[in-house]
Amino acid sequence: DSGVTQTPKHLxxxxxxxxxxxxxxxxxxxxxxxxxxxxxxGLQFLIQYYNGEERAKGNILERFSAQxxxxxxxxxxxxxxxxxxxxxxxxxxxADRGSGDTQYFGPGTRLTVL
Amino acid sequence: xxxxxxxxxPLSVPEGAIVSLNCTYSNSAFQYFMWYRQYxxxxxxxxxxxxxxxxxxxxxxxxxxxxxxxYISLFIRDSQPSDSATYLCAMFRSNFNKFYFGSGTKLNVKx
Numbered sequence: 001d002s003g004v005t006q007t008p009k010h011l012x013x014x015x016x017x018x019x020x021x022x023x024x025x026x027x028x029x030x031x032x033x034x035x036x037x038x039x040x041x042g043l044q045f046l047i048q049y050y051n052g053e054e055r056a057k058g059n060i061l062e063r064f065s066a067q068x069x070x071x072x073x074x075x076x077x078x079x080x081x082x083x084x085x086x087x088x089x090x091x092x093x094x095a096d097r098g099s100g101d102t103q104y105f106g107p108g109t110r111l112t113v114l
Numbered sequence: 115x116x117x118x119x120x121x122x123x124p125l126s127v128p129e130g131a132i133v134s135l136n137c138t139y140s141n142s143a144f145q146y147f148m149w150y151r152q153y154x155x156x157x158x159x160x161x162x163x164x165x166x167x168x169x170x171x172x173x174x175x176x177x178x179x180x181x182x183x184x185y186i187s188l189f190i191r192d193s194q195p196s197d198s199a200t201y202l203c204a205m206f207r208s209n210f211n212k213f214y215f216g217s218g219t220k221l222n223v224k225x
Contacts, residue, residue, distance in 0.1 A: 043158070043202070056212060102206070103160075108157050
């Protein structure tokens with residue numbers, strides 16, 4: 001158990017809909033990262049938040065947005081969903097001490113868009 | 115050119131074999147190197163974490179970093195069917211606060 005929690009585990013929805021994925025980082029970790037992993041594909045970095053502020057952006061679509069709250073949990077919002085958005089979405093957290101850091105991953109949310 | 119290159123495999127070996135997994139990278143600024151194991155449809159799990167060049171051993175796993183060649187390896191001794199998974203390398207540049215992941219190598223250890 002990495003200490004990173006994600007809810008829900010599974011999500012099934014229809015095209016055009018909007019969903020919210022939730023992540024709670026490990027205790028004490030200030031950074032949260034979101035990744036997308038399609039079937040048999042590598043991890044695609046979406047976005048990073050540090051202590052409530054956006055720090056880095058990757059290949060995140062404009063239909064997607066995220067935020068990190070004062071209690072450090074984070075939410076990833078996916079809107080106008082398309083079939084191609086079906087994937088595993090992982091959250092990871094790190095202490096972000098600026099050096100000697102590593103990420104710990106949550107179990108993921110499996111999103112299926114029908 | 116990708117920052118981190120990793121052969122996707124699949125790599126198939128018999129039980130008990132020594133497995134060698136590798137990544138190459140292009141930026142000499144990387145300082146921290148990690149290996150993750152990911153079982154099918156599960157979150158990546160941190161296996162090994164090393165700083166700078168050299169070897170680090172943990173049980174059946176050895177991580178090796180050669181910064182002069184920009185090459186990292188993960189060796190698995192006495193491989194077991196339970197080692198069948200995708201192995202991802204990752205690297206970190208503290209001055210940019212960014213992690214870079216390889217695409218993963220799929221390993222299958224046959225009983």
